[in-house]
Amino acid sequence: xxxxxxxxxxxxxxxxxxxxxxxxxxxxxxxxxxxxxxxxxxxxxxxxxxxxxxxxxxxxxxxxxxxxxxxxxxxxxxxxxxxxxxxxxxxxxxxxxxxxxxxxxxxxxxxxxxxxxxxxxxxxxxxxxxxxxxxxxxxxxxxxxxxxxxxxxxxxxxxxxxxxxxxxxxxxxxxxxxxxxxxxxxxxxxxxxxxxxxxxxxxxxxxxxxxxxxxxxxxxxxxxxxxxxxxxxxxxxxxxxxxxxxxxxxxxxxxxxxxxxxxxxxxxxxxxxxxxxxxxxxxxxxxxxxxxxxxxxxxxxx
Numbered sequence: 001x002x003x004x005x006x007x008x009x010x011x012x013x014x015x016x017x018x019x020x021x022x023x024x025x026x027x028x029x030x031x032x033x034x035x036x037x038x039x040x041x042x043x044x045x046x047x048x049x050x051x052x053x054x055x056x057x058x059x060x061x062x063x064x065x066x067x068x069x070x071x072x073x074x075x076x077x078x079x080x081x082x083x084x085x086x087x088x089x090x091x092x093x094x095x096x097x098x099x100x101x102x103x104x105x106x107x108x109x110x111x112x113x114x115x116x117x118x119x120x121x122x123x124x125x126x127x128x129x130x131x132x133x134x135x136x137x138x139x140x141x142x143x144x145x146x147x148x149x150x151x152x153x154x155x156x157x158x159x160x161x162x163x164x165x166x167x168x169x170x171x172x173x174x175x176x177x178x179x180x181x182x183x184x185x186x187x188x189x190x191x192x193x194x195x196x197x198x199x200x201x202x203x204x205x206x207x208x209x210x211x212x213x214x215x216x217x218x219x220x221x222x223x224x225x226x227x228x229x230x231x232x233x234x235x236x237x238x239x240x241x242x243x244x245x246x247x248x249x250x251x252x253x254x255x256x257x258x259x260x261x262x263x264x265x266x267x268x269x270x271x272x273x274x275x276x277x278x279x280x281x282x283x284x285x286x287x288x289x290x291x292x293x294x295x296x297x298x299x300x301x302x
Contacts (some may be wrong), residue, residue, distance in 0.1 A: 003238065003260075003268035006033045009047055009247045013038035016091050017246070019131070020044045020072060021101025023054040026148065029239035030098060032058050035065040035245065039096070040086060044072040046101075074101055074125025075111035077172040077295060084132035094136040096246050097142040099126040102179070103106040109282030110146075115294070116165040122179035127186055131297040134201075135148050138301070143201045146169055146245045147187045149256070150207050151264060153180040154275050159287055182287060184256070188263070189284035197301040202253030204275075206245040209259035209266055233259070241269040268283040 017034050022043035035041045045051035051069040058065050064136050070087060072081035073150055087094070102122040111120035118207050137143040157177030160166060163236035166175055183205065190203040210232035232238075241257040251257075256274050261267030277283065 004244050005249070005268065006236075006243060006293050007243075008160065008270040009033060009037045009243060011038050011251060011280070015039040016042065016093065017098060018042040018044055018070075018087060018091075018094055019076065019096075019098045019100055020102040020129070023050040024083075025048065025235050025241070026239045026242065026272035027098075027100040028054050029236045030100060030242050030246075031067070032061065033239065033243050034096070034098075035067050036062040037247070040084040042067075042070050044070045044083060044087075044101075046071070046073045046075075051097055072101075073112075073131075073188070074121045075113075075117065077125075077128055079112050079126045080125055081164060084129055086091065087133060089184070094133060095140055095142050095143050095146045097130060097133055098242060098246055099130065099145065101126075102148070102240065104150075104152075104176050106175075107172070107204075108166075108170045108228060114165075116170075116177040118174060118179040119164055119182065122176075123182035123186065124280065124291060126183070126225070127291045129296040131188070131292075131299045133296070134145055135300055137201045138199055141200045144246060144251075145190060145201065145203045145207050146242060147183050147203070148242055149183040149187070149274070150176070150180040150274075151207050151209065151258075152168075152176050153207075153278055155163065155273070157181040158278070159185070159283065161286065161290065164290075181278055184278035185280075185284040188254055189281070189288050192281065192284075193299065194253060194300045199301060202247040202251070203257050204251055204253065204257070206241035206243060206269070207264070207272065208235075209233065209264050210238075210290045217233055237266070239267075240288060241272075242264075244269040 022031035072083040109117040187205040258272035259267035
């Protein structure tokens with residue numbers, strides 16, 4: 001059976017895609033491929049200068065592409081609200097929201113709202129953005145929310161409801177694992193709510209396996225070389241599961257895509273399985289309620 005590649009992306013002309021973290025790594029490769037297929041891409045990035053440079057690279061490779069840069073700091077709920085307002089004003093209807101941006105293995109830190117950096121950026125920022133943009137997706141047939149998780153959702157991963165900021169015992173792997181587990185719990189709970197509302201929009205997840213991007217810059221140098229250089233694949237390959245989740249006509253709500261190689265570290269995109277914990281609806285509902293309380297964003301479904 002042929003492997004799925006970027007050449008399988010259907011024509012995206014007339015569609016609008018919002019990609020977070022689109023200036024580098026997986027986000028850049030995702031935005032580039034979707035733009036090359038004809039979509040108008042909103043590159044939602046924390047650094048507008050880097051975002052404009054990335055947009056120029058996309059246009060140089062695909063002169064007919066249509067892209068724009070939108071400032072977005074997922075570590076600031078005020079920035080998320082401002083970005084969502086700007087996007088909605090410019091694009092009353094959105095076809096694709098790709099929640100790609102994130103941080104990994106950083107030292108202990110906090111967002112501007114006081115949340116642990118991984119949880120606040122990777123989960124709460126995207127939870128708020130999706131909720132604020134959802135009414136632009138719901139009327140659009142075939143619209144999708146794609147959230148990028150990680151193999152890390154299995155590693156020392158739990159939702160520490162009694163200590164979400166990990167003040168009682170911070171660890172980089174623990175913090176990253178909590179945020180990536182939260183991404184999957186969010187994806188599946190959003191799909192349950194979309195299904196209950198009989199919405200045309202679907203919620204899907206993907207993971208890149210091991211991908212050599214700048215996300216690994218917080219690893220110790222020896223580990224960065226061993227993990228990010230020797231046990232990874234290029235970002236254009238790492239982006240394929242996200243691209244398939246976002247564009248393959250056969251994708252169904254609640255699915256999860258990752259590489260097809262050993263351990264799902266490398267390879268071409270296929271349906272993947274996630275941990276039993278990530279599929280726990282009670283855990284997901286509890287996280288959803290807490291996320292609404294922490295962000296002040298309530299969804300218009302479910």
